[in-house]
Amino acid sequence: MPNLLAKGRLARWSGVAGASLVTLTTMAGTVLAAAAEHAPNAAAGGEHASGGLPQLNPANFPTQIFWLALTFGVLYYLMSKKALPRVAEVLEARQERISRDLAKAAQLKEQAEAILAQVEKSLAGARSEAQTLISQASADIEANNHARQSTLNADIAERLKTAEASIAAAKDEALANIRTASTEIVRDITGRLAGVEVEPAQADAAVAAVLEERRG
């Protein structure tokens, strides 16, 4: 209820209310002047008024009007100048506080929403960044694997070759050994069986011829 007790207008209207009261008192006074004459012992009491309503005893009228005007006037003054502005002040302060709090709440909500949007945005950024990192990393790994595989393959081929070479060497050596051993065995056998001492060169030539024959 803002401005309910606007000072300027209030002063004007308390004037009107005051004027009403004064008019009333005067009016009633004039009307009652005659009435009072009919009750000579106007002892402010209807106790001795024979019968009838005490309310209709004109002797009571002046005091009633006087005290009503006085008390109501004081009440109006106290209400309009002291009590009601105070209530209005408290109610306005409360209303203001409530609307201020509501505005603050709305503002905070807006802030929170902005922060939330920002968080979501950075989250999305981080996610896409992670995605690119992952794909890059997997491409790197792929490339690395390829490279290692090819070096490994080369290595294996190399080793295979050396291994094959050494196998061939070993085979040759073994064959050579077989030839020497065979020559020895041939000389030994011929010596024992035939009692013929074969010359090493002769035996070797015979073994070589057989080996050549077998190989062919």
Next chain:
Amino acid sequence: MDPLHQFQIHSLFQIVLGGYDVSFTNSAFFMVVAVAAIYALLVMGMANKSMVPGRLQSLAEMFYEFVANLVRDNAGHDARPYFPFVFSIFMFVLIGNMIGMIPYTFTFTSHIIVTFALAATVFVFVTLLALMKHGLHFFSFFMPHGAPIALAPILIPIEVISYVMRPVSLSIRLFANMMAGHTMLKVFAGFTVMMISGLGALGFVTGLIPLAINVALTGFEFLVAFLQAYVFSILTCLYIRDALELH
């Protein structure tokens, strides 16, 4: 045993002013009590000016908002400056009626001169307001809009009489309600006392009937006490609206 005895005025302190007897009476005493009670409620209630009101402050704020809504709904937004006036009227009549519900007190609103003076104050206030606001145009109030001119000789006197009768109906309504209610309470209470003194032991039994009626009537009287204050203020608001808007 006179049910009208409660309405009698006793002088507590003799005062004569300008030839008039304006003694401080039991009626005047309770008017002062009413004003003091209203002021105390509003000032003590609002003493803390709490953001979250306590009991007394809630009551004070409730009265304030009740009358503020009354004025806004019935007299319109332009009637704000007269809120203190309506508030004073409402509280004075309400507290006056309520004080009357306490045994051994005096109900000043059961006196026609008091209610008439209040109603006349409203009448004078409203008429001055209308004159200040509309000047001589105010008198067009007595000729309803759209009515044929030929009817003016009949309509204008009727409107004038109904306007002038406002304070009479306003004051008699309140006075008659309060007086009738309090008289009735006293009459039924009297029945109980008469039965006991007249019928002896039987009277204690039959006397319960008017006593029970009195209990119901007391509750009803509280309603009337509030309702009449409400009606008085609502009519004041409607008169203010008439004065501001002239139809």
